[in-house]
Amino acid sequence: MRxxxxxxxxxxxxxxxxxLWAELKAFKLAQQVCSAEVVTYRQRETGKLFLDDLLQKPNLDDVIFVISWGFDIAKLAKKLQPYNVVYHAHSAGYKFSLPASIPIITVSRNTMGYWGQKAPNSLVYYLPNEISYDFKNLHLERDIDVLVQARKSSEYLLNQLIPALKQKCRVQVxxxxxxxxxxxxxxxxxxxxxxxxxxAQQNVSEGFGLQPMEAMACGCQVFSSINGGLSDYLDPGFNCYKIAGYSQExxxxxxxxxxxSTISPNLSEDFFAEYRPENIIQRLRVIIAELNEFFDHKKHHSSNIPSLTRGRLxxxxxxxxxxxxxxxxxxxx
Known part of the structure; x- marks a missing residue:
């Protein structure tokens, strides 16, 4: 194991x-499968390896670099071209392509479909984000009618719907x-x-959408958009409601x-099992084993499947x- x-x-x-928190969670889970370490590359931090220092080492064939920060991927992929590299893809839609020598691990099936089309010659895997067991329904008295986190929320939600709801119920922003x-x-x-x-303003997709699932695990009724990775698990009419439905009224x-009403979510733990640590660790074992096999192959063979370049298309x-x-x-x- 590298x-x-x-x-x-x-x-x-x-x-x-x-x-970042999702990536650090994935790192912690990976440590239960093989040796793993965090490396920073923009700012030096006490007790952490720094990429430029690490690249001074003579032999790095026995390691795999996991890159994930969308806006930096193109530059990192070029810098790490001689090494074993995996892209841990959260959001989709960044304006870069990757060579077939870089396998892709996606956090949602939505993102997996994107890279399955954009990088048809690359190895592509699905590894969902973790929902920890801290997120569970404690069956407590619920004294907040409506909760919204301002970050990432639409103008409609903050400037129209929330003010209207504040006139009728207890709302916390x-x-x-x-x-x-x-x-x-x-x-x-x-x-x-x-x-x-x-x-839409960022021109990239919602990679996974942790908060709605975390809220569902805690017994909240969820009204949500269904964009990007949210479409993996949200099912309007069955486990959630589609927000911004035609009119504010x-x-x-x-x-x-x-x-x-007395409506409460009727989601069994089976619904969340795919996103709990045990399943992710099990999937990691399979994925990491295949990645090691692939990088062994790559040492002795070149890619020879035609790529879907603009010229070829x-x-x-x-x-x-x-x-x-x-x-x-x-x-x-």
Whole structure:
């Protein structure tokens, strides 16, 4: 088993976000399968390896670099071209391509489909993000009718729907880091999440969407957008409600109906099993074993499957047009 180096720009401060926490969780789980370590590459940190120092070592064939920070991937892939590299893909839509020598591990089936089309000659795997056992329904009294986290929320949600709901029920808007998120979710009846507008502005996709699933695990009713990775597990009418449904008035009507009723999510633990640590560790064992086998092969063989470059796509288009033209011509004789 090669050692895994999880590359992150930094482990806190200006780099703190859901994507970083998800990557560090994946690192912790990987440590239960093989040797793994965090490496920073933008800022030096006490007790952490720094990429430029690490690359001074003479033999790095026995390691695999795991890259994940979307905006840095193109530069990192080029810098690490001589080494064994895996892309841990969260969001999709970044304007870069990857060679077939870099396998791709995706956190959602939505992202897997994206890379399955964009990188048809690459190895592609699915490894969902972790939902820890801290997120569970404690069956407590719920004293918050509606909760929304301001970050990533749409203007419609913050400027129209929330003010309208505040006139009818108890609403809490979170603008900062929450120390005990499972505890907060267990006080909430309805959780609102609307990230489609945010990700459209970023020109990339919602990679997974941890908060709606974490809220569901804690027994909240969820009203959410269904963009990107959210479409992996959200099923409007069955385990959630689609937010921004036609009109503000209709959204208010539906939210209040849920609050005023005794409706509670009827999701068994089986629903969350795919995202719990045991399943992820089991999948990691398979994926890491295959990655080691692939990098053993790559040492002695070059990629020889034609790539879907613009030039090749143009050539295929011309061939198809010529074939249709010849077929039509000979039929007319």
């Amino acid at each position: 050692k895994l180096y999880f590359l992150v720009p930094g482990t806190g401060g200006k780099f703190a976000c859901g994507g 979170v603008n900062s880091y929450v120390e005990d998120l499972p505890g907060l979710f267990n006080r909430v009846k309805v959780y609102l999440y609307d990230s489609a507008e945010y990700w 209709y959204d208010v009507q539906r939210v209040m109906k849920v609050i005023d 143009l050539n295929l288009f011309i061939q198809r047009v010529n074939k249709k033209f010849r077929k039509k011509y000979f039929q007319g004789l």
